Every structure is written in structure tokens, then in C-alpha cells.
Amino acid sequence: MRIALDAMGSDNHPGPELEAVVEASKRWGDPILLIGPEDLLKSSLANFQYDPKLIKVIHAPEVLQMTDSPARTAKGKAESSMAVGMDLLKSAEADAFVTAGNTGGAMANALFRLGRIRGVKRPALGTVFPVKDGQAILIDIGANADCRPIYLQQFAVLGAVYAEIILNKPDPRVGLVSNGEEAGKGNLLVKDTYPLLEKSGLNFVGNLEPKELFAGEADVAVTDGFTGNILVKTSEAVAKLLTNLIRTEITSSPISSVGGLLSRSAFRRVGVTLDPAEYGAAPLLGVQGLVFIGHGRSDTKALINAIRIAREAVEGDLMKALETAITSRL
């Protein structure tokens, strides 16, 4: 198995990427393709101990910037690490591609260079997140700000395959994110999507309010990319606000400071449960190749987790399962 990693993706590239490939090559013993400016990567790798047979540097002189327009970079920057990674997937020289670069750029490059799975109208970005006693996938979290019911139906199919293969949930429960749990609640998009999911053959459990979603009442939560993005970013913002508030309050008096010190390991365990780095990267589902997009803030641990998930996707033949599901379900 060959996983390709964009060396120039994360905010602190290529440090975390270098550490991640070195560690991943030791952990799994499979060759990894590291994509970026050859001179830079080779000289940086010289600082590490690793098996040179397992890390292959693929030259890509250009770097995608956050300010680059996604559409323009896909066509104009053919030698960016992002573009080269997609091309390696296309030519089957890599089995999966992991990048912590600009999400818009990754999507544009994937669409332009890989294309969609036959029958898929809009690829979507999923994210795995923690719920009570487990994990669920939320899809779409940002690829499509404006959606039609048929797109959401397809997101449900793609998300269900992912939940089955990567989250090990047979016959996953699919819910539709809404502002009320009763059937008939929702905006027009939700109301029109509901009957499509009811007759989709999926294990549809109806509308999901955020509280049900976090209570783990579905394995797949389907929504449009605007709402999904707001939902994910609100979760992150509230978790951060709350953590900061607790930290400020705890250090504000000597007694609660001691208390904070004594309960520190408990806080650390909560942090691990909620840490996005634990979940690695967001799968871009519906394109002709396995693409995983990590957060720009990804550190070494997050990238290793992303590589781990990409490996599981290759091992479970996620690509074939997605294609089959789209053909048979729609």
C-alpha cells in the first residue's frame, strides 16, 4: 500500500509532515510518498533516522497558498504538492492522498484532476466527530454551501458507506440535521429531502436536532455544506470558550487552583476525547480517489491519525464500496 502525503499542507509545514512520515513508515512498514520541493524535503529528512526505502520524495516545486483562488490553483498550479498528489492517485501510483492544505484548493484539485464517481452529482466533505459513547460522521461540512435534495440523498449514501467501513457500523443509522426532530420540521431543503431518505433503503432514523446528534442517535448526520460548516465551527468555538472559561476561573483563586491541579489528568482525558487531532482528517467523498483533508492546524499526531485512516480506507476498499453504493442505491 502506498499513501501519499502533501508535505506542504499544514500551517507549520513541513515539520509535522516530516515527523509523521518517519513515524508512519516505522509503525506500518509500508512505503510513503512525500510530496513537495525535493531539495527542501531531502535536506530536512537528513535530520531523521528512517529507512530510505520506505520514504520516497516526489518533487513538487509549487506550494498552494491560503490566498490562492481554489479554481485557479487547480488549473494554473499543476506543480503544486496538492496537484501532484491528485495526479499520483489518478495514475494509481498512490492508493490514497492526505493533505492538510487549503480545503477549497484540495476540492478544486480533486474535481479537476480526479473527477467525480460516475453518478455522483456533488462530492462532499465528511468529518468524524465524537458523540456520546462513540463517533459519527457529519456530511457535508463545507464542499457545497447550496444544495438540492438529491445531493443530500447522495451524501447520505456516501456517508453510510464510510460509517460502515471506517467506523465499523453495520447498517448505520442515518439522520437528517434539522431544527426539530418531528417529521415536517425543517427548512424547505430538509422537508424535500426527508421523503427521499425515507424511501432510500438506508436505515433512516428521521430528523436529528444537534442534541440527538451529540447524544449518538445516528451514525451518519446529513446536512448541506453551509449548515454543516456552521455546526462544526460552533462546536469548536463553544468547546474553546468553555475550556478557557474553566481555566480562567480555576486559576482565579488559590483553592480552586489546587483543585485544578489535582483534576488536571481528568481535563487531559476530556481533551483527548474532543481533540480533532484524534480523528485525523476529513474524507472528501464522491471523487475518483481516496482524498483526506486535514485541518491546517494539524500536528504530527493528527497527520499520523490521518495516514492511519487513509490506510483503513485502502484496506477496506472504500473506493469500490462507494462506487457500488452509488450505482445500486441511486
Add this chain to the structure above:
Amino acid sequence: MRIALDAMGSDNHPGPELEAVVEASKRWGDPILLIGPEDLLKSSLANFQYDPKLIKVIHAPEVLQMTDSPARTAKGKAESSMAVGMDLLKSAEADAFVTAGNTGGAMANALFRLGRIRGVKRPALGTVFPVKDGQAILIDIGANADCRPIYLQQFAVLGAVYAEIILNKPDPRVGLVSNGEEAGKGNLLVKDTYPLLEKSGLNFVGNLEPKELFAGEADVAVTDGFTGNILVKTSEAVAKLLTNLIRTEITSSPISSVGGLLSRSAFRRVGVTLDPAEYGAAPLLGVQGLVFIGHGRSDTKALINAIRIAREAVEGDLMKALETAITSRL
């Protein structure tokens, strides 16, 4: 000043309502109208010490149920405490009406019995919530699942007046909730609303991602009722998940238990900062009267806070300011 309170609104009615009116009558010394079944309320009030000149029971034999269809109750249940409360506003026997009942029922009753402020296309529900170093109002959080740009522009005007009068923010900063902070980001609704807000004469600060919203970068956050509802409910769900996780982890070992005990007051202070009860009730803006809708879970404290805010709205002549703003801005 006369505030009217729906005695049958909260999940545990009328207990919290009775305690709230008794306390409010002592605190402010103004008469309060308590609406519900007369016999029940009078016999229950007999258990309290209060000045009978300050609490006037208004008979309303019917009670709105959560299962009642909002539209039907507005027209069909003319003697519900909700309907009677709105009628008291209409006849100017009350200056503001507070209810912790069914939100849909309250909106339907307000629209049917009070009507809209002249020029307002859609009334909206706002909510005040905690941000870093202060408070902000988010509008709409559920009255209108599907919106047009002009509705959002009006929500901005209504929310800005509220922020100015109730949150004491002169020339409040208005932001548009979006999936990216750069101009041009968003779904079609956001993209079409942006230019309207730019030329609205309001202090428009552009798009707001949830992290900016919670960082306090705007005083008024404008969104459609579907997105706003998901945003509020996600905040509540994440705060609850995080609090439960911390509690579970802290009690899982003897050392962190002691730590949790010592830092308990810090947790309590964080709880107060985030407690919806601190913020009382959501204003329904754009109807011909001051209506405040509390959470079904409202307790005595939340209801007293709701009465306090309703009083501030009357004192600041919020109604007139809203009418003037709608006429002059649009």
C-alpha cells in the same frame, strides 16, 4: 408599568411562575398580571406572602399544549393564557408579555392577535448569549426557517435596536453569520444579503464565523431561522457534552475527585456565565407588542430575569424605537 406573565407556560407551570411574580412584585413594586385558570392560581397564591394589590390574576381557562398546532391554537384557543396575554398587549392593558410556553404557539398567537409592525415582512426571534467579555444578540433563531435577503436585512435593523436599548451598545456592530469571514463566502442567501447590509447604514462588520461570534466581534449576529436554531442548539449540546465529560472524568479517580471538589466554585461560576437562565427570554421582534419567550425549562430565576428584561424594554420604549428604525432604515 404592567408586565403580564403567562402562568401556564413553563414545563413545571405554574410553580416557577408563581414564585417569579411574588418575587418580582416585591423587587420592583409594580403590579403584575398573572394569566391562567383563576381558581388554580388564586388557591396557589394563598400559599405565598404577597401584596394583593400588586398581583392581579387574569382568568384564562385554556392551556396551550406542546402538541397543539401553532396556527390552530392561535385561532381556535382564544381563551388560552397565551392568547389572553397577547390580547392584553393589544388592548394596552399590559406593556409587555412574558411566556415560557410553546414557541410556535407564541409566534402564531402574536402574529394573529398583534400583527406585524408596519413595514416588517417577517418577525424574528432573537436570543442574547454570552460571548467573550460580554453579550450579543443572535437573530433569527427559529421563527423563519426559509428566508430572503430582505428579511435578514430587517432582522439586522431589529436586532441593532435591541442591542442598543437592552444591551446598551451604541451603534452596535452587525455581522452576518457565514461559513467564512471573507466577503464573497457563504451560501446564496448570505451572498445576496451582504450588499444589502453594506449599504444599510448599519455598523456592518462583514461576515462572522462562529469563532468570531463567540469572540465577541459583533453585537448583533444575523442569520436565517434554520441556521440560527442549529447554532444555538449546537452550543447547548456541546456545552452539555463537555460538562458531562468533565464531571465523569473528575469523579473517576479519588485524586481528581478531590480536585473537582476544590474547584467546584470555579465550575459554578462558569455555569453562571453560560446559564441560559441568566439571559431570561428571547424577544420576538417585529410584532406590534413586546413579547418575550422563555425556554420551556425556565425556572423561577429565568422567569424573574425575563420580567427584568421586559421591564427594561418598556422603560427604554423598545417598541417605539423598533417602529422608528423600521420606518427610517427601510
